[in-house]
Amino acid sequence: MHGSVTVHMSAPPEVVWDVVSDVTRIGEFSPETFEAEWVDGASGPQVGAKFRGHVRRNGVGPVYWTACKVTSCEPGRDFGFAVYGGGKRLNNWRYELTPAEGGGTxxxxxxxxxxSAPMRIYWTVLGWHRKRANERGMRQTLERIRAVAEAEVAGGPR
Structure with missing residues (x-):
């Protein structure tokens, strides 16, 4: 019940981290989450900070809000958050940044x-399809983040 995608970016970890940890920019990158906002007094990334994301599942629907909480936050290295539904943790998303040999990240x-049992059943029945959709979406998200981060390094617009 896990999947991941790695993309090399010609930008330093600090630049990339600033982009991935700014949840208010997720609409620029994600094919499913088209907006997000900090809530409950949070104004930026830190462990325990809460935000909500507005999702259009599979890019077409249904449309709904998710409750999220930052679970890992190490500038230049790691940004992760949990997604909740019905008060229960459903999914964990994470961005891990590693300096690349020869430069970039x-x-x-x-x-x-x-x-949970319901999630294991879901994964058994539809997991192959959802994993493929998530991996396709993660690659699209990372490619869009790469374009922004590399443009920032080159001195271009965000």
């Missing part, structure tokens, strides 16, 4: 579904 985006 290898960025791995991953998801891990909760291990």
């Amino acid at each position: 290898n960025v791995t985006e991953s998801f891990t579904l909760a291990g």
